[in-house]
Amino acid sequence: MKFDITNPGAFSTLLVHLEPGEAIKAESGAMITMSETLDVDSKMERGLLGGLSRKLLTGESLFFQTVTAARGPGEVLMASAYPGEIAILELDGSEEYILQKDGFLAAEQSVQVSTKAQNLTKGLFSGEGFFVMRISGRGKLAISTYGGIQKLSLAPGETRIIDNSHMVAWSANANYKIEKASKGWISSFTSGEGLVCRFKGPGDVYIQTRNSPGFGSWVRQFIPTR
Amino acid sequence: MSLASHFNGLYYAGRDKISVRFSLSSHGLIQFEAGERGRLEIALHSTALELIGDPATTLQIGWHDHNGRHALLCGEPELFDKLLSLNLPSPAREHITALQTRQRRQLKGEKHRVPVYLGLIAAFFIGGYFTLHYSAPLIADMIPYEWEQKIGAFAFENYQVGKKTVTDQTVTDAVDAIVKRIDRFDGAEIEYQVAVVDADMINAFAFPGGYVVVTTGLIENADNPEQVAGVLAHELTHVLQRHSMRKLVRQAGMGVLIGIVFGDVSALSQLIELSSQLDSLSFDRGQERSADDGAIEIMTAAGLSPQHLAAFFEKIQKADALTGNIPELFQTHPLTDERIKRVSAAAEPAQPFNFDLDWDKIKQRATRDEAIRLPANSGPATPGAEL
Secondary structure: OEEEEEOOOOEOEEEEEEOOOOEEEEOOOOEEEEOOOEEEEEEOOOHHHHHHHHHHHHOOOOOEEEEEEOOOOEEEEEOOOOOEOEEEEEEEOOOOEEEOOOOEEEEEOOEEEEEEEOOHHHHHHOOOOOEEEEEEEEEEEEEEOOEOEEEEEEOOOOEEEEEOOOEEEEEOOOOEEEEEOOOOHHHHHHOOOOEEEEEEOOEEEEEEOOOHHHHHHHHHOOOOOO | OOOOOEEEEEEEEOOEEEEEEEEEOOOOEEEEEOHHHOEEEEEHHHOEEEEEOOOOOEEEEEEEEOOEEEEEEEOOOHHHHHHHHOOOOHHHHHHHHHHHHHHHHHHHHHHHHHHHHHHHHHHHHHHHHHHHHHHHHHHHOOOOHHHHHHHHHHHHHHHHOOOOEEOOHHHHHHHHHHHHHHHHHOOOOOOOEEEEEOOOOOOEEEEOOOEEEEEHHHHHHOOOHHHHHHHHHHHHHHHHOOHHHHHHHHHHOHHHHHHHHOOOHHHHHHHHHHHHHHHHOOOOHHHHHHHHHHHHHHHHHOOOOOHHHHHHHHHHHHHHHHHOOOOHHHHHOOOOHHHHHHHHOOOOOOOOOOOOOOHHHHHHHHHOHHHEEOOHHHOOOOHHHHO
16 A cells, blocks of 8 residues: 655645555545555544544544555555545554544544543634544544645653644653643733643644634735624 | 562653653662663662653653663553562652552543533533523513614515415505504504505514514415404514523524623624524513413403414414314414413503404405515515505
8 A cells, every 4th residue: 555645836736556355544625636456445544433423523524535455456546525635644553543524535544533532721722622622543644734745753751842733743751731821811812822732742743733713814904894 | 469560661761762661670670671771770779750641641761870860650550559569768658658649549540531511511501501591581681672673674585485475455454554553552652564464374574673574374264353463463472572582592592692791793694694483483481371361451452352362373273173173373372272261361452452453354355365465675675665
């Protein structure tokens, strides 16, 4: 199995080559084009309850797409619904990742996706919502972001401040705390940052260089009011 | 008991990471192959142990050297058993035991968190439903009268779209006379607007703000104008007691409720959008009972015998039993024996009054084809205005 990023940049796509018998799971609706040797199917990952909790809690689709190379090798081209880059992570089983709810694009079948509940403060203020995805297992994982994607590697004990709603994926080992951006509450909000997340290493954090709520409020000013 | 002595871990040297398989000897020596860095050996007593991650279930064995910080991460719970089997000084043992307890608690808590949140979400919706159910009357009463009128006017106009309205003056004057009589004795200062709609169904309703619709089916099936008055008195009581507004508010949901409480005008437009459902909302038993009581009160005050209403109820009930069809009026206002009994038991008015109307002629004209014209948009802007 080979994962490649084609059309790099804002409208990047993921090209997956499958050998006979291999299969991947992908975000529902992600497939753009595929070889005729492949079959696309839907599957409720982790059964009905798992599917339902993913649908209800993370807002992801109830079903995942499964693309199987049933009649010979083939390739499938996929993309997420929004503009942005794609990153490929190789999981070797030694580390789990937390993924924000829109971040999942595709993964090998050996990668497990489950729903994780964040605690109250994180749920309310991290910009990621109460429920995120927890990724475990081994294999390739493709994540999609809104805007560019950047990987930050943190050494043990190293801390890094990241604006909330810019996080896409992070090692489960790298915990974060929500705090105000400046010392005082007023300056936190007047600086335009409000709340930020303080990550503590070791671990990797993938951030997106734009955030959709920010883009939404920027574009809103140009929409004529009725 | 034989304990595992090899574990899978993730070794960090600064920002570089390698997954490793390490061993822990009985002398407290950690050993592993770290790729290009060769074989590493670290004595446990020179490290700091800490639980990290989200949830905090990964044990971090950290140390410093001249190259900076290093850490070996391991999430296997068995590592704790191995650590506790070593001959360690008691403060270190206590620390490890505390970490182990915390790791177990975290693992358990993590497993339960999703169901707990799901439960909380369910509780929120169930709680919200009951809050809505019980606070709807209070909130409906906070709606200003002008809003109610706007909602009613919209629903009234909307109801007539695509329906034929009766313009024959004999009919409209008669219905007007009935409504005026009720208006004088209903104890409220509402100006009623009436439309007679051509429909075979036996129905009448009153929208908020005093907009009243009577079907030709009702006129045709009523033996006298007093029966129509009884039905209208019942319907108007629903409006006066704001039953329909309460129903609407209950349909509207939390956002609109908050809007009403804070006087947000956008809540009005949402209520107006919902108002097309007003004619199909059904009332509960308590509301029906109080509308019956209201009808009895108005009828008695207006000199109309409540027996007329009871007679109409009985007539409809018998017809139902024969045809098996429940008229629309009683689909939304279920008719029970108990209701008929209550109305029949009502006292007669002290000063009886009867409408001076040729009812047979009115019935005839209401059902004549030429009495009917095409609806609202071809006529005056306010459909009820001509009455």
